[in-house]
Amino acid sequence: MSDSPRAPGRSFVLRYYDRRREVLTAIPHDADPTRLYEQLAAAALPDVAHCLVVADADGRVVFARCVLAHEHGAESCLATVAADLDLAHEVKESLMKDLTSTRVAQGAASRVLVAPLVVEEQAAGAVVFARRTEEPDWSAQDHGTIHDVVTALGVDLERLRLRFESRQALRASQRVASQLHQLISASLVVGTLTDESDIALNLVRSARSLFDGDRAAVVVHHASESVVATVQRGRIPRLIDATLADATRVPSARPEASDPWVHDGWLCAPVLDGHDRARGLVATHRDGEASFTAEDYELAMLLARLAATSLDALDLNRTISDNETRLRILVDAAPVSIVESDDNGRVRWWNQSASRLLRWPDYAVDVVDAVRWPADVEAALVGLWNDLLAGGLRDNEELRAEVGGRERLLALSAAVVPTGTQRPNILTLLDDVTDQRELREEVRHAHRMELRGQVASSVAHDFNNLITLILGYAELLSRNVAGDEKSEELVRDIQATSSRASTLTAQLQSIGRTSAPAPVSLDVGAALGANAEVLERIMGSVNTVVWELAESTPPVKVDADLFEQMILNLSINARDAMPEGGTLTFTSGLRELDEEQAGELGLRAGPFVTLRIADTGTGMDEATRQRCFEPLFTTKGPFKGTGLGLASARRLVLDSGGVITCSSTLGEGTAFTIWLPAQVESDRSAPATDVPVVSERPRIPATILLCEDDAALRRLARQVLARHGFEVLECVSAEDALETRERFGARIDMLVTDVVLPEMDGPELARRLQGEQPDLVVVVMSGTASPDAVAGLRQNSASFLAKPFKPSALVDEVIGLLSRRTVVEPQEAAGSKR
Amino acid sequence: MTNDSSTDLAVDLADALAGEEFYLVYQPEIDLHSGGFAGVEALIRWRHPTRGVVSPAEFVPLLEASGDIVEVGRWALETACYQGAEWHAKGYRFPVSVNTSLQQLHRSAFVGEVERALRASRLEASHLTLEFSHRALGDPETLTTLTTLHGRGVRLAIDNFSPGHPDFSELAAVPVDIVKLDRDFVTANTESPAGASVIHQLVHDARALALRVIASGVEDATQRDHLRDEQVDVGQGFHFARPFEAQEIDRFLQDYALFSGRPL
Secondary structure: OOOOOOOOHHHHHHHHHHHHHHHHHOOOOOOOOHHHHHHHHHHHOOOOOOEEEEEEOOOOEEEEEEOOHHHHHHHHHHHHHHHHOOHHHHHHHHHHHOOOOOEEEEOOOEEEEEEEEEEOOEEEEEEEEEEEOOOOOOOHHHHHHHHHHHHHHHHHHHHHHHHHHHHHHHHHHHHHHHHHHHHHHHHHHHOOOOOHHHHHHHHHHHHHHHOOOOEEEEEEEEOOEEEEEEEEOOOOOEEEOOOOHHHHHOOOOOOOOOOOEEEOOEEEEEEEOOOOOEEEEEEEEOOOOOOOOHHHHHHHHHHHHHHHHHHHHHHHHHHHHHHHHHHHHHHHHOOOEEEEEOOOOOEEEEOHHHHHHHOOOOOOHHHHHHOOOOHHHHHHHHHHHHHHHOOOOOOOEEEEEEEOOEEEEEEEEEEEEOOOOOOOEEEEEEEEOHHHHHHHHHHHHHHHHHHHHHHHHHHHHHHHHHHHHHHHHHHHHHHHOOOOHHHHHHHHHHHHHHHHHHHHHHHHHHHHOOOOOOEEEEOHHHHHHHHHHHHHHHHOOOOEEEEEOOOOOOOEEEEHHHHHHHHHHHHHHHHHHOOOOOEEEEEEEEEEEOHHHHHHHOOOOEEEEEEEEEOOOOOOOHHHHHHOOOOOOOOOOOOOOOOOHHHHHHHHHHHOOOEEEEEEEOOOEEEEEEEEEEOOHHHOOOOOOOOOOOOOOOOOOOEEEEEOOOHHHHHHHHHHHHHOOOEEEEEOOHHHHHHHHHHHOOOOOEEEEEOOOOOOOHHHHHHHHHHHOOOOEEEEEEOOOOHHHHOOOOOOOEEEEEOOOOHHHHHHHHHHHHHHOOOOOOOOOOOOOO | OOHHHHHHHHHHHHHHOOOOOEEEEEEEEEEOOOOOEEEEEEEEEEEEOOOEEEOHHHHHHHHHHHOOHHHHHHHHHHHHHHHHHHHHHHOOOOOEEEEOOHHHHHOOOHHHHHHHHHHHHOOOHHHEEEEEOHHHHHOHHHHHHHHHHHHOOOEEEEEEEEOOEOOHHHHOOOOOOEEEEOHHHHHHHOOOHHHHHHHHHHHHHHHHOOOEEEEEOOOOHHHHHHHHHOOOOEEEOOOOOOOEOHHHHHHHHOOEOOOOOOEO
C-alpha cells in the first residue's frame, strides 16, 4: 500500500455516516460499540490516519486498528505509537482540558490527534488518530472534521445503546406477553380436561416452555396413586410410572412447603389443595447457571395454582356427574312416569316408567321423533300445559284413558322447566293410580264391613239385655208353672229359642270386635261344638257339614272370639267355593311333631292340636293358593269379600304359636289345616265352657249393691238375688250407687254392676268403692265389653259376666266370689280367711 | 460413502428412534414483502452416538429402503405438532411444515395418525403443512388421503417444485395450497433476466390457482430482491436463517411480534 495524500475533508464524514447506518439499522443483538469503532476505522484508514486507537476514560486501549496491521499486526503498530507516546497520559490530558476541542501530541515517530469521546454528555474516553512524523501535520480542517466525526460517534454509541436497550425492553415485554399467553392457553385447555393424566401432560408442557427449561415434571396425587408426567426439550410429554427408576429424575416433594423452592437446578412449586396440603408438584429444570428469577417464582406459583384449580374443578365435576348419574338412575327407576316435552308437547325425554306405561321404546336420542302421546292423554294434557304456561295453577288431574291397550286411571301433574330461552320445557308426571284406586276401594270396603260390625255389635248389646230378660222371666215362669206339663214345655221352648238367639247375637258381636287378642285356654272341640249350630246355618241347606272331632284334645291357648271368627270365615269361604253345594268336613286331632316335621312347618317340635277344614268346592289354582293369605287379596271381587279373612286367620294362628296351611286342587276342593300348640298340663285352666249348674248352693248372708240402668234387667237381677237370700240395694247409676251406699250406712259385701252406665262407668265405680273398702267383691256384667273390663280391680275380687246370662249363672258367680273373698275385719290388722 | 459404512449406518439406524437419537430442527420461512415470520419447516437430524450429526441425505434413503421411514416420519409429525402447538401457546401464529414420504402417504392409517397427532398436541390443523413430492399426485389412493386431510384443514405443499414437473395444469384438480420452489430452480432463475420471466410466469400461474409460492434456497439479498420483485410470497434459506433447534427459534422469534409475526 502506498501512502495516500492526506485529504480527508468532508468525504471522511460522509464515509463514516454511510458506514454506521448499517450498524444502526440492523437488529441490535447487543450494545457492543466495537462494530461502530470498526466503521469509524474503515472510514478513517488510511486516508485520515495510519493508526486509530479508542481508549476509555482511564486511557486504557479498548480498540485499535492500523493500516499496517496486515503486515505487522495491530499490536505492533500500536506498540510503535505506544512506545513513542504515553497514550494514557495524552487521553487524560485531553479529557481534563476541554471536551469540545481536539489536541495534538508529538512523538519521535508519530504525531497523534486526540479527540475526546463524549457519550451522553460524559467523558467516555478518546479516539486517537496517529500519523507518522513524515506525513503532513494535522491541519485545522483535520481538527474540525475529526471533531465532528468523533462527536457523531459519541451520539451513535448512545443511539446504539438506546436501541439495544429499547429492543431488550421490547423483547422482555414480548416474553411476558408470551408467558401470559401460555398461562391463559394452558388454563383454557386444562379446564376442559377430564382426568388427572391429561392435566399432568398438558401442565408439564407449559411448565417447560414457560420457563424455557430443558425438562419439566408434574406430579399429581390422586386417590392413592400418583400420576407423573415428564417432558424434555424437543420431545413429546409422556407419563411415567411413579414407581420406576425414571421417576428418580423427578424432584422429590416437600410436603410442608407452601412456596416454590429451587433444588439441583429444579424450580419446584407445590400444588396445594383447599386445606393447603400438597396434592402435587410442578417442576422445571434448567441446565447450567441460568438461574430462576423472582418473576419465575411467581409464574411457577401461578402455574401450580392453575393445576390446583383444575384438579379441584375436576373433583367438582366428578361429584356433579356422580350426583347426576344418581339422579338419573333415581328418575329412571321412579315408579311415576316422567316425560319432558317442549311447550308444544313434543316429547324430548322420558323415564323407564313412562316407557312401560305408554308402551314407548326406552329413551334414546334417535327414537325421540318416533314417540307420540296417546291421543286421549294428549288431549287432556294440552289443557293442563296451557294453564301451566299461562302461569295458572292446576291441581292434580285425574284422567281415565286408554293407555297401551288398557283402560287406566292416571293422575296427571306438570311443571315448567326453564331452559334459558323464551320457550320452556314441560315435565309431565303421570301416575298410574288404577291399582291404587282399586286397593283404596278394597280398604274402604273393609272399613265399611268393620263399621257394619260395630253397628251389629251395638244392636247385639241391646238384644242381649232383652234376651237375658226373656231367659230370666222364662226361668221365673218355669217355677210358677211347675207341674203344668204343657206350660213347662212352652217355657222350655222359650228358653231354647232364647238360647239360640243368644248364640246368634254373640256371633254378630264378634264381627265388630277389634280389641287385642285375649288368649285363653280353649278346647277346640268344645268351641266347635258351641258354634256348630251357627256354622250349619251359615252353610245352608245345600251343603252338608261333617264333624270328625277327636274325643278329647288338650286345650290350646288362643283368643276364643277370634278363633270362632276364623272358623266362621273359613266356613263362609268354603260355602262360597261350593255354589252347587258340597261337603264341609271339620276334622280335629292331636299330632306329635318331631324336629324335622316341625321344621318344615316353621314350628317347634311338640304336640299340636290340628283342625282341618276341607270343602269339596272349586279349589284354587297355584297362584291364587300362594297368595290367599295376603291381606286384601280376594277372588270374590269388590263389595263381596274383604280379603281380610284368611289374613287375619293366619295372623291369629301365628300369634298363637301355630301355623295354618292350605292345600287345594282345582275342581276338587280346598283344605285348610290349623296347627296350634297343645297346652301342657301346668298352664291349663278351666275351659271356657258353661259351668255346670250346681243345684245346692250355700247360703251366704251378704248385702249386694246392684247398679244397672236398664230397669227391666235390674228388676230381674234383684229378684234372682233376693230369692237366694241376699239383701239387694238397687241403683240406676254410679252416683246413685255412691249415694245409696252412704244412706245405707252398714257394710256392703258386693257390687254387681253393668259396664255401660251414664257418666261414670261400672269398672270406675268398682274401683272407687274398692278404694274405700278393699274386700268388696265385684261382678261386672256386659254384653259388649271384654273381660279386660275388670283388669283394674283387685285380683280375685272381681269377675266378669257376659250378657246375656242365665239367672243361675249370676247367682253362681255371686256365690263363688263371696265364698272365695278375703274379708278384712275391722279388728284384724291383716289376715286372710277362705 | 462405502457400502460398509452404509450397512453400519443402517444397523445403527434401526435403534436410533428408540434411542432418541433423532431430533428436529426448524428453518424459518420469511415473508418477502413484510419481512415477517411466515413459518418453519421441520427437518430431521440424526445425532449418531459416535459419528456425530449425520446428514439426512445419508440416512433418509436408508430409512426409506427399510420402511422405517413410516415410524420415523410419524415421530417427526408428532414432535413437530407438539412444537408447533407450543409456539402457538406462546402466542405465535405460524404454520409448521413437515416433510412426508410417499410411503407414509400411501398407508390408509395415515389420516388417523395425522388426526391423532393434532388432537394429542392440540395444534390446529390449519397450522400444519404437509410437504410431499409431486409424485404423490400420481397415485389415486394417496390422492384420496390428501383430499381427506385437506378437508380436515391441513395445508398441503408440493416440495421441490419446478414448473413442468408437474405442469400447473395438473395442480388444478388436486388439493394443494402451496408450491415450494426447488432450490436449484431458484438458483438458476435468480441470476438472469430470462430467469426472472420464468419466475414471473410461474407466480402468475400459481396465482391463477390461488397457490402460495415459497422459494427455498435463498442464499443472498440479491436473490431475495429478485424473488420479491417477481411477487414470490415467502423465502427460505441461509440468507434469512439456517435451520435452528427449537429453543434457538425461540430466540430468533424474540425480534418478531407475537401474533402478527412482523419484525419488531
